[in-house]
Amino acid sequence: EKGGYDRFMLKEIHEQPKAIRDTLASRIKDGLVDLSNEVALSPEAIRNIEKIHFVACGTAYHAGLVGKYVLEDLARIPVECDVASEYRYRDPIITDKTLVVVISQSGETADTLAALREAKKQGARVLAITNVVGSSVAREADDVIITWAGPEIAVASTKAYTSQLIAIYLLGLYFAQVRGHKSEAELKEIISHLGQLAGLAEQVLEYEGKIAEFARSIADNEHLFFLGRGLDYAVALEGSLKLKEISYIHSEAYAAGELKHGTLALIEENIPVVALATQSSVFDKMVSNIQEVKARGAKVLGFAVEGDSELQKSVDEVITIPKTIDLLAPVLTVIPLQLFAYYACIQRGYDVDKPRNLAKSVTVE
């Protein structure tokens, strides 16, 4: 059942190219995204959306954070992103022009379901991104985009997250098209990059040995930092969560520009820092942040995009992410971070698939 792998999590990490392909399949027609079979919102209703709220828990919430950047960038719709347990109790401002997008692998998370019900009660249209056909979230939402990741068994979510990102890109591209925000040529260009992601994810999986080595080298540390800007910050949060969930190493993800407003005080000799620098618009800023932590003795694993020779000079080890457009990089960047958490956990001798105190799906509040 583990398909030759020792643990479900490793199997599911390796299933990501397939999950990406399956989630894209049948949703691209003549080079453009077509979600009209699943999203019943009329073109007029899509044009009338005034704001989007992404609502979810855990890893699915981190997908929503990527969703904020993606929908704002592609469709220029203002987006807020909340954890469901906050959203349901904070009396959010909802109108009939609000689209609430709930994201849930299982479709059964109690807080997410309660947030969905609250949003509907207040008149929002609710779209669900879920991995389980017929789940409570799928049944109660107005529109559903299924992520075709297949069953995910390991508590720490991997392939569900990357497929959620794919669903978010599809949604962003579809809305951008209907709202006329991007030209057909621009959309087709992005979609062609989207089509290459599964193959690039296969390439990233080949770094497993190198990542395992770095993970082993830091496994005795009790604290670690993840840094990034923009989309890399959203991915850093997910990488940090993965590590905490299964290896029990305390880590923090920081927006790199926020470092000097407090966290820099915690950077001392030999503290491991994972620095993500895949976003070209803030690349130089990231390099300065890396230099700041290096100057204080941090041991830095940097993530750079293929072809970049600049970052290598400032870090101790480098992982090279194959070239894609900045917007799509999170799908590739997160994979080595999942492997990093996995091998840190193995090195420390913990149960990867069933971390202590956590459940795959939390159906009570």
Ligand code: BG6
């Ligand atoms: C948590 C799981 O309890 O629920 C996480 O341990 C998961 O892995 C989160 O991300 C949300 O779950 P779901 O099924 O709503 O995506």
